[in-house]
Amino acid sequence: xxxxxxxxxxxxxxxxxxxxxxxxxVSAPSIKGSVEMDWSSEDERRAFLASLLADCAAVSALAxxxxxxxxxxxxxEQVIRQDVEEDPGEGTxxxxxxxxxERMPSVIDPEMRHGxxxxxxxxxxxKAHVAVSETxxxxxVDVTAPSQxxxxxxxEAIDASRAVTGSEIDDVLGDCAYSTRNAQAQAExxxxxxxxxxxxxxxxxxxxxxxxxNEDGTEATCPAGQASEKCVRRDDGYVxxxxxxxxxxxxxxxxxxxAARRTLMVPPxxxxxxxxxx
Numbered sequence: 001x002x003x004x005x006x007x008x009x010x011x012x013x014x015x016x017x018x019x020x021x022x023x024x025x026v027s028a029p030s031i032k033g034s035v036e037m038d039w040s041s042e043d044e045r046r047a048f049l050a051s052l053l054a055d056c057a058a059v060s061a062l063a064x065x066x067x068x069x070x071x072x073x074x075x076x077e078q079v080i081r082q083d084v085e086e087d088p089g090e091g092t093x094x095x096x097x098x099x100x101x102e103r104m105p106s107v108i109d110p111e112m113r114h115g116x117x118x119x120x121x122x123x124x125x126x127k128a129h130v131a132v133s134e135t136x137x138x139x140x141v142d143v144t145a146p147s148q149x150x151x152x153x154x155x156e157a158i159d160a161s162r163a164v165t166g167s168e169i170d171d172v173l174g175d176c177a178y179s180t181r182n183a184q185a186q187a188e189x190x191x192x193x194x195x196x197x198x199x200x201x202x203x204x205x206x207x208x209x210x211x212x213x214n215e216d217g218t219e220a221t222c223p224a225g226q227a228s229e230k231c232v233r234r235d236d237g238y239v240x241x242x243x244x245x246x247x248x249x250x251x252x253x254x255x256x257x258x259a260a261r262r263t264l265m266v267p268p269x270x271x272x273x274x275x276x277x278x
Contacts, residue, residue: 001059001076002026004069020062022055046092049084053093056080075107102147115146131157139164150174151183158190171195179276181269198277206256208264209274217266224252228264237267 002022006013017026028034031052037044056076063069082100084093099114105124106112116122129150131140140160142153154174162169171193174183179196187194201207212221220228220240228240244261247253256262267273 001063001069001072004072005059005062005066008066008068016062020058022059025055046087046094049093049095053080053084075104075110078104079107102145111145113145113147129153129157131161133161133165149180149182150177151180151186154178154183154186154194155190158187158192176200179273181267184269184272196276198273204255206252208270209277211264213264213266213270215271217268217270220264220266222252222256222262222264224250224256226250234265235267237265237270240264240266 002017002020002025003013006016009016014023014026017023024034025031035048037048039045060073060076063073082103083096085096086092087094103114104110104112105114112125114122114124115127123146125146126143127146127148127150129140129142129144130138133139140157142156144153154172158169158172169190169192172187172195174194174196176197176199177183178194179198183196184194206223210223213219217238218231220231222228222242226242226246229243229246230241232239232241240263242262247257247261250256
């Protein structure tokens with residue numbers, strides 16, 4: 001932001017920084033290396049953070065006065081919002097614990113986000129969507145944030161593939177991420193049959209397909225032949241529950257659950273998903 005202000009005012013950045021009392025951000029090779037402090041001291045770390053926030057406020061005021069640095073100002077404000085919070089007890093700033101929703105991890109690539117390949121594997125970057133013809137030719141590529149589902153791009157990928165190849169598309173193969181309700185709905189709207197690998201389940205344990213569920217999802221029977229004892233409406237589907245007493249005495253318990261009792265989610269497309277699994 002100091003550089004943008006200096007450019008706008010046709011002055012040297014060092015001059016602007018010195019005048020604003022922010023020379024350490026220009027002259028020092030490292031802002032952390034420019035201070036002498038005990039990094040093991042919580043009080044000193046918070047004091048240093050407070051001084052950085054004061055510098056941010058000062059340069060933001062300068063930028064607004066010079067009517068420039070809009071994008072840079074937004075970046076600084078977003079970093080402060082997502083990474084800093086005030087200690088309600090002491091009224092001093094501190095680094096936020098945990099990760100803010102849609103946190104921006106890089107000011108060099110502001111569109112980059114945190115994502116998960118699985119519950120135990122995370123990554124920081126972007127999500128690529130690639131459509132490939134039967135002959136192995138890439139016919140469409142798109143990039144989104146990790147939080148945006150694969151299903152959100154199905155119809156666009158189909159339309160782009162049709163436009164690029166000049167061919168009609170009737171069938172599409174996708175990986176497990178494209179088995180979602182959103183992806184299937186977009187494929188159906190595009191008049192395409194989308195076949196995907198279906199999500200797996202814990203090896204050695206009963207899967208949803210091992211349960212008997214009636215057509216409207218209100219009744220469910222477990223592999224041991226026991227009907228669920230409780231059925232609760234959840235969003236637009238149902239959750240079936242078996243009692244801990246019954247599950248605890250069941251001979252099939254080791255193949256069913258490690259929890260005190262078994263539950264079964266039955267979304268509206270439960271039977272459709274079982275058919276796709278088969």
